[in-house]
Amino acid sequence: MNVLQIGNITINWELFVSFASFLIAVFIISLRSRMEGQALRHYTDWALTVALLFILNEKLGFLWDSPSIIWQQPRTLLYLNGTSANGNMLLLLGIAVWTTIYVRKHKLSYTILFDLLAHGIFTWVAAYGWLYTLNGSNAPGFTPLPLPSGFPAHGLPPAETLACLILLVGMWMRRCPLGTxxxxxxxxxxxxxxxxxxxxxxxxxxxxxxxxxxxxxxxxxxxxxxxxxxxxxxxxxxxxxxxESVELANLTEQAPEADEADHLKG
Structure with a gap:
């Protein structure tokens, strides 16, 4: 199923699932940051911006290979979508450069960003595969759950989704502070x-x-x-x-005191 029909509105199903999965991932990042007792708004804004860039690349990334469509058939931009190798490389490079500038500008912590990134990536993969399962299909590129012969896998999420869910449960149960x-x-x-x-x-x-x-x-x-x-x-x-340095300092302080005590005894 490539399109989602809502009345007279036709929505590309792949873009819709990607957008919904990114929103779920951003929500989980925001929820995880609030567990620290404070709202880390800059990290949530960073995640929203990255999600928007990925969606734009998935919609318009094919233009890097065929930019002539913009002036030859501009109306096809409403229906076409796809990515390209050049677009993906430029996207990753642009996100890396922008993230560096953003972190320095707002004085953020790379370690906290790293922990939140793990939650965001695995949440996106889990949500992406599960939404396709709810639609009655298998996500493209995902592996159907291997089951013994005679047991249908219909209605079961793919193997990647289950693996990511297990990892997310493990990270949430540990409740380790962000930044560690x-x-x-x-x-x-x-x-x-x-x-x-x-x-x-x-x-x-x-x-x-x-x-x-x-x-x-x-x-x-x-x-x-x-x-x-x-x-x-x-x-x-x-x-x-x-x-160790404090222990050595304490030992050096105790040594003169012992010498003074021996001197007084003598």
Whole structure:
């Protein structure tokens, strides 16, 4: 089903599901930030802007490969949608540059942003696959839930949706404070590992440097998880060093006192 008919209004189903999934992801990010006892409005605004950029790219990204449509057949912009490799690369580069400027301008924390990003990504994937399931179809590119023969998978969400739901439940049950990178470590390492293992059972029409696009996404998540682990280890080492220095200071203060006591005894 490619369109959603509401009276005289025709809505592209893929764009509608993407937009709804992004809104759900932004809502979860806002809800997770409020659990810290404060409304982190700048992080929610960042997530809304990123969601809008992705939607615009999904709607108009094909123009990077065929910009002549704008003046040859402008009315087709209302019906066509799609992305291109050039548009996707420019989108990611633009989001990275804009995020850096935005974080410095509002003095935000990269660690908090990293934790919220893990919640947003897995919520979007879970919502995207589930909305297609509610519509009675399977999301494009998603893997149907493997079941024994004779058990129909109709009405069951795809494997990626269930995996993301399990990861989200794990992150929410841990209730780790934002900024500790605990959510990013769990989400990106587990999600990247599971996704990479599952990707080897799926065929890919096109490869880039020997990997499919899903495998590159999983590799990026694994790299992000590795960065989160290293930052957490550095934070623990930094917290341990002041404690050791305080203990050494206490020992040096106690040593002269002991010498004075021995001198008085003599």
């Amino acid at each position: 990178l605990a959510d990013a470590e769990l989400g990106f390492l587990a999600g990247g590992s599971i996704g990479m293992l599952g990707s080897y059972f799926k065929p890919y029409e096109s490869l880039w440097l020997g990997l499919g696009y899903e495998q590159w996404l999983c590799a990026a998540m694994l790299a992000a998880g590795y960065v989160a682990v290293r930052r957490r280890e550095q934070g623990k080492q930094g917290a341990a060093e002041p404690t």
